């Protein structure tokens with residue numbers, strides 16, 4: 001290793017994040033740091049660990065490490081078929097990677113074993129009648145998920161396909177408990193560390209940057225960092241990413257610095273650039289970086305330059321990622337719902353921040369929302385053309401917080417002018433600027449789907465949360481997308497401050513009618529969480545609730561509990577709301593009475609049963 005030329009930085013995506021395409025953080029940072037003269041490589045350890053675990057060799061090893069003394073009925077059934085799972089796993093993964101299309105015949109001829117998941121989900125098979133390849137992908141996905149279920153139940157309870165040990169982190173524990181979780185070795189952490197070790201030997205970096213966008217890859221990132229500190233103490237380690245930006249802004253835990261050297265906030269470009277300059281001997285100030293000095297945590301933010309505008313950043317760089325190895329999972333027969341796990345998408349941002357940045361529940365005081373900066377359409381199309389050439393892919397997921405209608409219009413015109421043959425989808429707000437004409441233009445340029453917040457689906461609460469839309473407006477906008485053949489996913493919310501039982505039931509009625517008119521293809525109910533960086537968290541009294549302060553030295557600092565004396569017992573409705581949506585996205589039950597979804601008595605909705613129909617036919621709303 002010492003004979004190898006030293007790499008300035010290795011950028012790592014730790015386990016586990018999605019497996020159908022790369023998470024974009026390392027591609028952006030690599031590209032930027034290279035333009036500044038530093039050597040940077042990237043490694044998706046999340047994908048590599050999954051591929052090793054879901055291989056014949058990995059499964060045999062995992063099955064030798066069963067932790068449960070007494071297995072459940074399903075686990076016993078799985079073990080009876082274990083040879084079949086072992087013999088088929090490599091072929092199934094390469095089929096889902098698109099590298100083994102011939103295996104489709106074997107799958108359709110019932111070659112794969114059938115476990116509990118198959119028996120729960122096989123009722124969806126008739127929905128795939130028109131596409132044998134999708135049916136085979138669905139069956140192959142069930143096969144993979146059954147193995148995942150077995151591993152989580154019997155080998156490592158912290159495992160999930162796109163998360164690891166998330167519950168431990170979300171329980172808002174002390175760092176002591178997180179540290180204990182880091183020390184635990186399992187067959188899955190062993191696989192991850194072997195891959196990491198190989199990468200370090202091959203790449204010989206001076207520094208590692210871990211991106212930590214979600215709670216579900218925090219423990220693995222720290223586990224990896226812990227290993228590096230023990231075995232390669234000369235390598236400096238920085239962590240950053242969405243989870244760090246929101247949770248560790250008031251960092252007080254010194255023990256974290258036994259594992260990492262730097263904790264960077266907000267966009268990683270400038271913080272990493274300054275650290276790399278220091279490591280290379282330059283005497284330069286740092287940017288938005290915590291470190292430990294003389295046993296004291298310091299927040300260094302002396303570098304005066306502003307962050308780069310979105311237009312000043314280079315196109316991402318995918319070099320070094322095993323693009324043919326990403327695999328897709330088909331979870332349902334609902335094409336909108338599948339978009340997150342199916343298909344290979346280049347994830348790219350049209351702009352930085354949110355052009356609206358007003359919603360009361362959102363982190364509007366933080367840079368990733370409040371600093372809006374965009375690139376022009378020509379520049380975006382240039383980047384897209386570079387990325388298409390580099391990856392060989394033509395699907396784009398624009399991962400903006402909310403893409404502005406004005407930016408999308410210009411982008412669509414530019415895509416059409418350049419005759420780019422692409423498919424794309426993005427997040428939006430359901431605002432009235434999305435006219436039918438604009439939606440048709442977007443569809444023509446390749447837009448296949450949009451996702452946006454309908455949140456509490458109540459005019460009183462939408463106003464209170466400053467969403468800037470009403471039910472009537474959402475309905476018309478959805479109708480414009482629907483008429484243009486664009487699929488729609490809604491982010492829904494319940495448990496908003498002062499939300500009553502009646503408002504929750506009325507919201508469900510609105511959502512039911514939207515599904516019934518096929519104005520929504522997919523949706524998900526999120527329980528409201530108060531975050532300290534949102535207008536509600538900053539000024540809870542204004543929203544009729546009281547914040548419960550976190551105990552001192554609490555490790556994570558973003559989500560806080562609150563007391564809502566006017567609101568209902570929101571947790572009562574979780575199961576019924578989830579059950580209704582599961583059925584609606586499978587085109588089931590949109591004409592059932594709302595009481596169907598609850599096993600206790602709920603009030604009658606006060607919404608007109610023709611509410612959405614009336615909005616659609618009322619010309620004033622057009």
Ligand code: SF4
Pocket residue numbers: 354355356357358359362363364369401402429453
């Ligand atoms: S919730 Fe969405 S639309 Fe609202 S401020 Fe946040 S990012 Fe913008």
